[in-house]
Amino acid sequence: MFSFFWILLATAVYGIFHSLTASLFVKALAEKWLGLFAHRFYRLFFNLFSFISLLFLLVLVIWLPDRQLYRIPVPWFWAALVLQAAAVVCALIALRQTGVWALLGLEQMVSVNGSSRPPALSVQGFYRWMRHPVYSFSLLFIWLTPIMSLNLLALFIGFTSYILIGIYFEEKKLLVEFGEDYARYRRQTAMLIPPFL
Numbered sequence: 001m002f003s004f005f006w007i008l009l010a011t012a013v014y015g016i017f018h019s020l021t022a023s024l025f026v027k028a029l030a031e032k033w034l035g036l037f038a039h040r041f042y043r044l045f046f047n048l049f050s051f052i053s054l055l056f057l058l059v060l061v062i063w064l065p066d067r068q069l070y071r072i073p074v075p076w077f078w079a080a081l082v083l084q085a086a087a088v089v090c091a092l093i094a095l096r097q098t099g100v101w102a103l104l105g106l107e108q109m110v111s112v113n114g115s116s117r118p119p120a121l122s123v124q125g126f127y128r129w130m131r132h133p134v135y136s137f138s139l140l141f142i143w144l145t146p147i148m149s150l151n152l153l154a155l156f157i158g159f160t161s162y163i164l165i166g167i168y169f170e171e172k173k174l175l176v177e178f179g180e181d182y183a184r185y186r187r188q189t190a191m192l193i194p195p196f197l
Contacts, residue, residue, distance in 0.1 A: 001150075002064075002065070003060075003064035003065050003066060003150065003151050003154070004150050004151070004153070004154040005154070006060065006064060007057070007060055007061060007064065007151055007154035007155055007158065008154045008157065008158050010056070010057055010060055010158075011057060011154070011155060011157075011158025011159060011161075011162065012158060012161075012162075014053055014054070014057055014158075014162070015158065015161070015162035015165070015166065017053070018050055018053075018162075018166075019162075019165075019166055019169055021046055021049070022046065022169075022170075023169070023173075024173055024176065027042055030042050043103075057155065060151075061151045061152060061154075061155050062151075064151060066149045066150055066151040067149060067150050068147065068148070068149050069148045069149060069150060069153060070147075070148050071146065071147045071148075072146040072147070076146075077146045080144045080145070080146040081146060083140070083144050084140075084141050084144045084145070087137040087138075087140040087141040087144065088137070088141060090126065090133070090137045091133070091134050091137035091138055091141070093125065093126065094125065094126045094127070094133040094134045094137065095134055097122050097124065097125050097126070097127060098122055098134075121178045121181050121182060121185065123185055123189070127189075128189075129189070129190065129194035129195070129196070130189065130190050130191065130192055130193065130194050131171075131185070131186060131189050131190070131191050131192075132167055132170075132191060132192055135163050135167065135192060136192045136193065138159075138163070139160060139163065139192070142156045142159060142160075143156065143160075167191065167192075171186065
């Protein structure tokens with residue numbers, strides 16, 4: 001149980017720091033202090049830091065003492081892997097709709113004034129049925145893991161909590177960015193689970 005709580009705590013710290021650095025307030029502060037440099041590189045550095053800190057979490061999961069909770073038997077083991085692969089493909093399709101280069105921070109880095117093209121509210125493809133398909137497919141991927149350990153359970157509980165809390169803050173940013181268009185979209189579209197499921 002020692003490992004379980006350490007991983008939960010580390011995931012909470014990751015989530016808090018990730019949410020703070022993703023906030024409009026911190027980004028505006030960086031732009032005030034660093035000007036065009038922040039316009040060009042903030043998103044890229046944010047993503048790099050997120051990736052490195054995620055690697056730290058994964059090292060904790062591997063390094064700390066652990067025990068297996070369950071293993072899905074064959075043939076369901078293979079079915080879970082196929083569904084996980086489908087979730088990854090669907091998440092990548094949804095990411096492509098949002099503009100991968102701008103999301104990674106590469107579009108801002110090479111633009112003349114350091115900003116990406118004006119954002120457009122995407123309501124096509126998976127976004128027709130749910131507001132956060134990348135999160136939906138990510139949650140599907142992690143919870144379909146066919147071999148569950150105590151450390152993985154702690155990580156997945158932490159990530160699920162982070163996603164559910166993070167959606168609240170992300171939607172506040174989207175309301176600022178898109179105004180009434182997003183408010184109407186939010187009223188009409190499910191958050192994570194399409195209505196036909």
